[in-house]
Amino acid sequence: MARESRPLDATPNRRASTAEPAVFTGRRSILQTPGSQARGAQRPLGLSASGRKVAPPTATPHARAAFRTIDSRRAAIFTPHRARRRSVREARDSPRDFLLSLGKVLAKTTEPIQTSSSSPGDGSRGSASRRGDDDDDPETTLGPMGMDYDDEDEELPKRPRLSLPIDEDEDDSDDLMPHRSVVIDDENFTMQSIEMPRRAFSEQPGGRLSMNSTRMSDFFNTNDMLHSGDVGNETGFFPTINMIDEENFSMGADLASPERLEDAGRRDTGQESDFGIQVPVDLDENTFMIAPQVQDSPDRYPLEEEDGEKEEEEEEENEPVYEDYAPLVDQRSDSYDGDLGELGDILDLEDEEAADGGTRQFDEETRTDILTAKRAEHRSSSKKKGVNISKHGIEYPSLPPAVVKRLAQNFAKMSGAKGKITPDAMTAIMQASEWYFEQLGEDLGAYAKHAGRKTIDESDVLTLMKRQRQINPQTTPFALAQRYLPRELLQDLRMAPPAPSRKRKKAAAGAEDEAGT
Amino acid sequence: MPGQKLYPRATVKKIVKAHSNCNVSKNADVLIFLDYMLFMQNLVKEAGIEAKQGGERGITARSVKKVTANALAKFKG
Structure with missing residues (x-):
């Protein structure tokens, strides 16, 4: 009925695509006829049995194809489950069927081959054992390798499993074991070689005189870093939690080191620097936290050597708490002899310590007395509020x-x-800015x-900002x-720095920079 | 606020002078303080991020300490 309204060319295709459901279409058509009829009456050309649009006879071939595909999809939706499933199965099964049939065909010809005779005797890899088989069989001695493959199709999977995995494991372990050990060492060196050029020699943790207190931090940082490199992460992480929780650790101490730590971490441990940066900080918090003196005087001491020693002293005094500290030092000195050379003064100290070995602590105790005395002097002087002493021995306000x-x-x-x-x-921010100014100075x-020059010029500051990547062609x-x-907030301050003069100076600075570098 | 100075210029000069053992030219301290502001901005921003990540509200000593090392390294000349 409704089907009659369908254009002639559309009908056969639709039937073909939904051959099976055609059985049921009678029912469906009964149900849907009235609607479709009504609609068909309105638009006799456009509707199919199910009320679908059918390609009009005037449609282009592409349009007709599109209609057909849409129709077939709808038909698939409406087909009853069993039929649909069957059709899907057919589509899905085709490759599997092919394989199955192939398997059936092959099953007749293939015979299980007893490999027991050859494989245990050879005890070697697949190719060798295969040749052994050939030798065993009088017929196949002349046989080409292709024959072997055909015969031993079943054999192959077994043998590799017995022999290969073991070998592979061994190989892997061989590869991995040396790798890690080697990697650590190698990467240390490569990282060093990469990092070295970035800073002038004088700025490296040991050599840089900038922060007197830093020296100690460097000292300990390298220590920690080394330790962590040797032992693993464990040292770093446990103390961390405690330290963080405790609010009372001294500002000066734990903050002093981080920068240095970072550098040291990069150089010493290479890839591990990621956590290395954090670990040492925490460790520092540990080590320093105990020393209440540091809090009192976060200032710099006039003499660098003394500073380093003093801080050591502080550490030593606190030592009872951290008895494992000494061993750590020893480890570091042992494993990082190469690094010691680079690090300059600090390293000398360390070398001494290493040489001294057990006696080091005693020496330091004696030193401690002297140093504590000196420190006491410093502290008394620096206890005046807001007055610190730079490493050059100049007092300055904070x-x-x-x-x-x-x-x-x-x-x-913002x-x-x-x-x-x-x-x-x-307080943390104050400490940070303190360090910042020290570094900047x-x-x-x-x-x-x-x-x-004996005077810090605008050009110097501009150079610094350029090196800090604060200034670039885009941001003047x-x-x-x-x-x-x-x-x-301050309009007057903007007026205070005379802009034009700065402009001139900036131009001059640019010229100087170019000339200088 | 408007009458307030942004920073004590003499103090900044003294600080830099003490650390560098050099004199500071007349207007260099402005640029120095500008750089310091950039540093502070960096520090505070990072600390805020760190604090947010750590689930703290507001900037805390912990977050500041954690980012200080990075900030200082960033502003190393």
Whole structure:
């Protein structure tokens, strides 16, 4: 009925695609006839039995094909389950059937071959044993390898499983074992060679005189790093938790080292630097936390050597708590002889220690007395509020906390966080800025001296900012000044730095830089 | 606020002078402080991120300490 309304060319295709469901179409057509009829009455050309649109006779071949595919899909949806499943199965099974039939064919011809005679005797790999089989069989001595493959199809899977896995495991273990040990050493060296050029020699943890206190931190950091490299992560992580929880660790101590730690970590452990950076910090917190003196005087001591020793002393005094400290030092000195050469003064100390061995501690105790006395002097002098002593022995005031706090709050607000900063965080920030200025002063001083000046110039600062990647062709110092200086609440301050003069100086600085470098 | 100084210029000069053992030219301290502000911004931003990751609200000493090393390394000349 409705089917009659279908165009002639569409009908056979549809039937072909849904050959099986055709049985049921009678029912369906009964149900759907009225609607389709009604619709068919309206649009006699466009509707099929199920009320589907059928390609109009005027449709292009592509359109007709599209209609056909749509129809077949719908038909598939409407086909009863059993039929649909069967059809799907057919589509799915075809490759499997092929394999099955192949297997059946092969099963007749293939015969299981007893490999027991050859394989245990050979005890070697597949190819050798296969040749052994050939030798055993008088017929196949002349036979080509292809014959072997045909005959031994069944054999092959077995043998490799017996012999190969074992060998492979051995191979793997052989490969891996040397790899790790080698990798650590090699990468240390390569990392060193890569990292070395980045900093001037004088700036390396040992050689750099910048932070007197840092020296000790370097000392301990390398220690820790070495230890961690030798023993693994364990040392780093357990103390961490405790340390973090405890709020009382000294600001000066644990913060002093991180930068150095990072460097040391990169150089010493290579790939492990990822966690290495963190571990040492934590360890430092450990080691330093105990020393209450550090808190009192986070300042720098005039003499570098003394500083290092003093800090050592502090460590030593606290030693009872960390009895394992001495062994750590020994380990480090043993394994990192190569590194010691690079690290300069600190390393000398370490060498001494290594040479001394057990006596080191006693020596240090004696040293400790002297040093504690000196430190006491320093502390008394530095206890005056806000007065610190640089490594050059010059007293200097610290930045007023109010200023730092205001800055920090502003930036915190700018970065989306709440402007609230806890007092603890404030002390940490103060400490960080303290270190920052120390680092900055040394860098600037080095630049100025390199340029043969006794005065730190704007050009030095610009060079520094360039090296810090704060200034680049896209961001000029002016843009930065415009963005930050005025924005910092203070219009008058923006006026205070005379912009034009700075401009001139900047140009001059650029020229100098080019000439200098 | 408006009357407030952004920072004590003399203090900054003294600090840098003490650390570098060099004199600081007349206006270099402005740039120095600009750099310091960049440092602070970096530090505070990183600390805020760190704090957020650590599930703390607001910047804490822990977060600051954790990012100090990186910030200092970033601003090493």
